[in-house]
Structures are given as C-alpha cells and as structure tokens.
Amino acid sequence: xxxxxxTKLLRQWHxxxxxxxxxxxxxxxxxxxxxxxxxPGYDTSTTLLNFSKAPSxxxxxxxxxxxxxxxxxxxxxxxxQIAQRGHxxxxxxxxxxxxxxxxxxxxxxxxxxxxxxRSLTSTSAVPKRFFYTVADRSxxxxxxxxxxxxxxxxxxxxxxxx
Amino acid sequence: xASNLDHRRKQKYSSIGSVAALLYxxxxxxxxxSAPYAESVFAFLxxxxxxxxxxxxxxxxxxxxxxxxxxxxxxxxxxxATVIRSNGILAGLLYAMDAFASCDQFIWGSFTxxxxxxxxxxxxxGLLVGLGLxxxxxxxxxxxxSAIPPQETREWCRRLLPSIxxxxxxxxx
Numbered sequence: 345x346x347x348x349x350x351t352k353l354l355r356q357w358h359x360x361x362x363x364x365x366x367x368x369x370x371x372x373x374x375x376x377x378x379x380x381x382x383x384p385g386y387d388t389s390t391t392l393l394n395f396s397k398a399p400s401x402x403x404x405x406x407x408x409x410x411x412x413x414x415x416x417x418x419x420x421x422x423x424x425q426i427a428q429r430g431h432x433x434x435x436x437x438x439x440x441x442x443x444x445x446x447x448x449x450x451x452x453x454x455x456x457x458x459x460x461x462r463s464l465t466s467t468s469a470v471p472k473r474f475f476y477t478v479a480d481r482s483x484x485x486x487x488x489x490x491x492x493x494x495x496x497x498x499x500x501x502x503x504x505x506x
Numbered sequence: 507x508a509s510n511l512d513h514r515r516k517q518k519y520s521s522i523g524s525v526a527a528l529l530y531x532x533x534x535x536x537x538x539x540s541a542p543y544a545e546s547v548f549a550f551l552x553x554x555x556x557x558x559x560x561x562x563x564x565x566x567x568x569x570x571x572x573x574x575x576x577x578x579x580x581x582x583x584x585x586x587a588t589v590i591r592s593n594g595i596l597a598g599l600l601y602a603m604d605a606f607a608s609c610d611q612f613i614w615g616s617f618t619x620x621x622x623x624x625x626x627x628x629x630x631x632g633l634l635v636g637l638g639l640x641x642x643x644x645x646x647x648x649x650x651x652s653a654i655p656p657q658e659t660r661e662w663c664r665r666l667l668p669s670i671x672x673x674x675x676x677x678x679x
Binding site: 362367370377378415424439 | 524527531532542543544547548589590592642645646649650670671674675679
C-alpha cells in the first residue's frame with residue numbers, strides 16, 4: 345500500500361497536489377513534536393510574556409494558551425513584542441519592520457475586531473484566538489512610552505526628545 | 507504556498523521545480539517556518555517576486571509592456587520582502603545584472619523603444635528593492651538621530667553611512 349501511494353505521489357497525481365500532501369504530512373509531524381513537548385521549553389522567555397495590560401476585553405497570556413505559545417520562542421518573542429509596542433530598544437532594529445507592522449495592522453483592523461467578537465461568543469475559538477495570542481496590540485495601555493511613529497499613539501513624542 | 511509558487515516558476519514538465527519545492531518543504535528550518543518568524547513570509551514574497559520576474563523575462567519578446575509591468579511589480583514585491591527581512595536586498599543583484607546587460611544592449615545594440623522600456627523597468631524595479639532596505643533605516647535615523655544635538659546622539663549617527671542595521675548587528679550580536 346505504501347508502494348501504491350508512492351507511485352501515485354510520483355507519477356499520477358498533479359505535482360502541486362503531491363507537494364500539498366507532503367507539506368501537510370510534514371507540518372503535522374513538526375507541529376505534533378512542538379505541541380507535545382513537555383515543560384516550558386528550553387527557552388523559557390515565553391513564560392515572561394504578559395499580555396494582560398489590556399483594559400478590555402480579557403487578554404490571553406502564555407498560561408491560558410500554552411499550546412500556541414509554544415511556537416513563540418527565540419526571535420518570535422521579539423517579533424510579537426515589537427508588534428505590540430513598536431521598536432523600543434535599539435537592538436530590536438535588527439529585526440525587519442515589515443512582519444511586526446503587518447501583524448499590528450491586521451490586529452487593529454475592523455476584520456480582527458469582528459473575528460475577535462465572534463470568537464468570544466463562539467465555542468470553537470482556537471484559530472481566531474491565535475491572532476490575539478500573538479500580539480495584544482489593539483488595546484495598548486496608556487503607560488507605554490512608545491515612540492514608534494507608525495503606531496499613531498497619542499503618547500508619541502516621548503523618549504529621547506523629552 | 508511557497509512550494510506552489512516555486513513550482514510555478516519552472517516549466518511544466520521539468521522535475522527540477524518539484525524537487526526544489528520538495529526540498530524547501532522539508533527544509534531544516536522546520537518549525538521556524540510555522541512560528542511567528544519572518545522567514546516564511548519572506549520566502550513567500552521572494553518566490554512570488556521571482557515568479558513575476560521570470561514572467562517578465564519570458565514575455566519580453568512578444569509583449570514588452572506587460573513584461574515591464576511584471577518586472578516593476580516584482581521589484582515592489584522584492585522590496586516588501588526586504589522590509590520584512592533585509593536579506594531581500596540580494597534580489598537586487600538580479601536587477602543589477604540585468605541592468606548592466608540591458609544597458610549594454612541598448613547602447614551598443616538596438617536603440618529601440620522596447621529596449622529602453624526594459625531598461626527603465628529594470629531600474630525602477632531595482633530602486634524599489636533598494637527602497638525596502640533604505641526606508642526602515644531612514645525611519646530609525648529619524649527616531650534616533652534627528653532633532654538631537656550631535657554630541658548626544660548615538661555613535662552610529664555620525665558615520666558617513668548611518669545604518670542602524672550594521673551597527674546593531676556588530677554591537678549587540
């Protein structure tokens with residue numbers, strides 16, 4: 345049977361379909377390994393992430409969404425933090441601005457608010473909560489001394505100049 | 507997604523594209539391509555830009571205006587990839603090489619409008635790629651270096667080419 349599938353994969357199916365099948369199987373293996381690994385992980389910085397500065401609605405942090413937060417390690421912590429509050433420290437400028445800006449923009453859009461409202465009322469909220477877990481950007485706390493211009497924060501202008 | 511685009515780049519019955527896409531799927535980066543990292547988005551945009559670029563190269567003989575639009579659009583996509591991950595500037599090498607070849611052909615070969623259009627599209631696309639590298643650093647320069655007395659700014663502000671990327675990479679990493 346394995347031989348049969350192998351023949352189909354290589355000869356009969358359209359190459360894109362074969363690639364799609366291999367892609368799904370490989371990603372399933374990798375994500376299974378990632379989600380079933382025990383403990384807080386080698387890089388425990390994820391447990392320090394705290395998204396609960398939002399006034400409303402109640403935010404999700406790494407304790408409440410431990411499965412998805414297992415993907416937030418190493419550089420991903422930098423990206424999610426930058427998406428949340430913009431570039432604050434100088435070394436964060438080593439990371440490209442494009443990804444965090446896009447995450448921030450999508451989360452602030454009306455589409456995200458719509459999805460988030462639905463996710464709070466529906467029972468199967470896992471895929472929608474992923475956006476919220478990655479960066480709690482819509483509800484910035486007013487104590488954030490962010491200086492990034494593209495966040496359009498009312499706190500703009502603080503920092504070195506003041 | 508990346509595998510689909512990778513395959514589109516190549517001819518229909520060649521196996522090189524399939525093998526390349528397969529190797530990319532099982533790449534050693536592994537889980538990093540599923541986590542919130544820039545690598546996967548960057549790869550997607552690179553492949554997208556390459557497919558447009560090759561479309562431009564292939565359709566240059568018959569439909570030169572469409573080829574020019576594709577080349578410029580590919581430059582925009584590469585520029586966006588460069589904003590996401592600064593390795594994207596290497597795609598500018600494509601444009602640089604093509605610009606030399608096209609310029610050479612324009613000056614010493616045919617003085618036609620199509621050739622000029624191709625050269626203009628290549629230069630435009632290349633500039634868009636460079637803009638993807640330049641714009642974030644300009645933003646950082648404004649944040650860190652402008653409207654501050656020179657003796658109080660960071661040390662990289664006073665260099666001839668005040669690039670925050672090079673300074674941060676050497677200082678912190």
